[in-house]
Amino acid sequence: MKSLEERFGEILRNLREKNGITQEALAADCDLDRTYISLLERGLRQPTIGTLFKIAEALKVPPSKIIKELESN
Amino acid sequence: MKSLEERFGEILRNLREKNGITQEALAADCDLDRTYISLLERGLRQPTIGTLFKIAEALKVPPSKIIKELESN
Numbered sequence: 001m002k003s004l005e006e007r008f009g010e011i012l013r014n015l016r017e018k019n020g021i022t023q024e025a026l027a028a029d030c031d032l033d034r035t036y037i038s039l040l041e042r043g044l045r046q047p048t049i050g051t052l053f054k055i056a057e058a059l060k061v062p063p064s065k066i067i068k069e070l071e072s073n
Numbered sequence: 074m075k076s077l078e079e080r081f082g083e084i085l086r087n088l089r090e091k092n093g094i095t096q097e098a099l100a101a102d103c104d105l106d107r108t109y110i111s112l113l114e115r116g117l118r119q120p121t122i123g124t125l126f127k128i129a130e131a132l133k134v135p136p137s138k139i140i141k142e143l144e145s146n
Contacts (some may be wrong), residue, residue, distance in 0.1 A: 004123055048119040049143070050077055064140040070122070071137055 006043030007073045011066055013041045015059045029058035079116030080146045084139055086114045088132045102131035 002010075016026050016037075023041070027034040032051070039045040040055075047055065049063075056063040075083075089099050089110075096114070100107040105124070112118040113128075120128065122136075129136040 004126060008122060046121040046123050048121050049081060049125060049140070050119050052122060052140075053077060053143075062141075062144055064137045064144055067122070067125075067140045068135075068137040070126075071135055 002073075003043060004070065005040075005046045007070055008047070008066075009041045009043035011069050011073075012037075012055065015061060015066070016041075019059055026055070026058055030054040075146075076116060077143065078113075078119050080143055081120070081139075082114045082116035084142050084146075085110075085128065088134060088139070089114075092132055099128070099131055103127040 016023070019026075021029075023037045024034050026032075027037045030037075030051075032054070036045065040047060040051075052063050052066065056066055089096070092099075094102075096110045097107050099105075100110045103110075103124075105127070109118065113120060125139065126136050129139055
């Protein structure tokens with residue numbers, strides 16, 4: 001079974017690609033480093049709830065929707 | 074306005090007290106340190122999503138419910 005971080009990474013990548021933006025653009029929107037976005041997408045880091053809220057805002061989805069998707073996987 | 078960490082801390086304390094358990098008991102259930110639970114409740118630390126999921130499970134609520142409450146405050 002995939003880890004929580006790996007599943008979050010998949011959800012993040014899907015949402016980012018659905019929004020048609022690059023890792024660089026998302027990083028800029030969230031005031032985060034591009035390499036951190038890449039680490040998150042590869043399931044190598046776990047976000048804090050603060051990072052979750054910043055990313056969700058940049059991807060125009062409620063943070064709870066991302067968590068709900070994580071719960072159901 | 075209260076920070077995200079402070080609001081999470083309030084929600085965490087309310088849920089823990091509603092469950093009628095001590096910080097020690099919650100820490101043991103989550104395999105976390107009691108002082109960390111105290112820091113979270115005082116809004117001095119932010120949990121990762123992994124910690125959010127462990128705490129939510131111990132408090133018998135879906136993680137998304139905690140995040141939804143955070144969104145609405």
